[in-house]
Amino acid sequence: MSESFTIQVADSLRRFEPNSPRSSPRGNRSPVVPRQQDSTGTLKTTISLGKTPTIVHTGPFYLHKELPGDADLTGATNLMAHYNLEHSYNKFSGKKFKDSLSSFLPGLPGMIDTPGNTDNSSLRSIIEKPPIGGKDLAFLNSSQLAGFRLHPGPLPEQYQISSMAPQKKKQKHKKHKKSSEISVQEPGIGLAGPGVGVVGEGGAGSGGESYEKKHKKQKRHEDEKDRKKKKKEKKKKKQKHSPEHPGASASLATNSNSNPPGMMPLL
Amino acid sequence: MSAALENLENQLELFVENVRQVKIIVSDFQPQGQSVLNQKINSIVQGLQEIDKLKSQVQEVHVPLEVFDYIDEGRNPQLYTKDCMEKALNKNEQVKGKIDSYRKFRAHLLEELSQVFPNETMKYRTARGDDVNRIQ
Numbered sequence: 188m189s190e191s192f193t194i195q196v197a198d199s200l201r202r203f204e205p206n207s208p209r210s211s212p213r214g215n216r217s218p219v220v221p222r223q224q225d226s227t228g229t230l231k232t233t234i235s236l237g238k239t240p241t242i243v244h245t246g247p248f249y250l251h252k253e254l255p256g257d258a259d260l261t262g263a264t265n266l267m268a269h270y271n272l273e274h275s276y277n278k279f280s281g282k283k284f285k286d287s288l289s290s291f292l293p294g295l296p297g298m299i300d301t302p303g304n305t306d307n308s309s310l311r312s313i314i315e316k317p318p319i320g321g322k323d324l325a326f327l328n329s330s331q332l333a334g335f336r337l338h339p340g341p342l343p344e345q346y347q348i349s350s351m352a353p354q355k356k357k358q359k360h361k362k363h364k365k366s367s368e369i370s371v372q373e374p375g376i377g378l379a380g381p382g383v384g385v386v387g388e389g390g391a392g393s394g395g396e397s398y399e400k401k402h403k404k405q406k407r408h409e410d411e412k413d414r415k416k417k418k419k420e421k422k423k424k425k426q427k428h429s430p431e432h433p434g435a436s437a438s439l440a441t442n443s444n445s446n447p448p449g450m451m452p453l454l
Numbered sequence: 455m456s457a458a459l460e461n462l463e464n465q466l467e468l469f470v471e472n473v474r475q476v477k478i479i480v481s482d483f484q485p486q487g488q489s490v491l492n493q494k495i496n497s498i499v500q501g502l503q504e505i506d507k508l509k510s511q512v513q514e515v516h517v518p519l520e521v522f523d524y525i526d527e528g529r530n531p532q533l534y535t536k537d538c539m540e541k542a543l544n545k546n547e548q549v550k551g552k553i554d555s556y557r558k559f560r561a562h563l564l565e566e567l568s569q570v571f572p573n574e575t576m577k578y579r580t581a582r583g584d585d586v587n588r589i590q
Binding site (some may be wrong): 304 | 467470474479480483484485486488491492495498499500502503506519522523525526527528529531532533535536539540542543545546548549550551552553572574577578581582
């Protein structure tokens, strides 16, 4: 009874409020309109809304638009030839560049191949935190130069090693080469050790260079002989173990007498 | 521009040489070397002044920041140029491949459409006008 009374009251309220959502059959929900798809393909204009509302004129087909203009320069052309960079490209691709910075700047002293982050000498840090500049560069007077009076004597070892490190590496390499050359040369030519060492250490003269070249050639010749000997030994071993070898076939024949044909004893 | 860069390079080399000589003097300092050290310090200041004068001549030289990354890693900066050119060539080849693929696809699609929808395809081709030659 109370439920029917509330429904009647609701209906009466709806009748008296024609513009409210309550008066519509779907309440406050939007009406459902069936979408009529244009199957003829004759839609000629579309209006696009949004940030930049535009009216797009289409042709006889859906989404029929005008093509963009042909660009003179596209990715289909050889851009290296277009910008005359073929010579540069061949130069850079043909040469084998060494990866180190010291190969690009051979005249710079010190260790320049180490990363800049290790000793706070990176170029990035200068860009990110540029040093204070704009001041005049003036010569130092005598009173200012007094601040540069130094104590006599060598630097502490830790600073000496950091400055001498790249040169030491080169010396080690040369010593290693010299020691190997001396050890190979002595039995062949029979020169005195100290005499050879002196010539090697001199290093700067052309006589020393031609001596080293001859030594290298002898070494290569000896290495090739060794390789040939090893190859021959390997071949002999293979032939001994192969069935085609006469020595091997004899041993197989003795075995085959005890075993049936086609069968070998399992080890 | 190349002359300005050569001048700058020469000045920098002289400056580096001065600093190297100061390092040699300081590494095993002797009292009689004090006057030489003072002269070298002033020659360093002079070198900085010369380099400062040359900066106006190289204002228009722009260096990519990626080169600095190569130098900071201790690598040859010429490798940056080589890498750039190789990347440009690879990208060029990629884009050319895409363009050629799209062209072939368009031709193939129109050929198939003309078999299935001959009338509509003819209308489309006439609407496009000069593009008929491109298809063939």
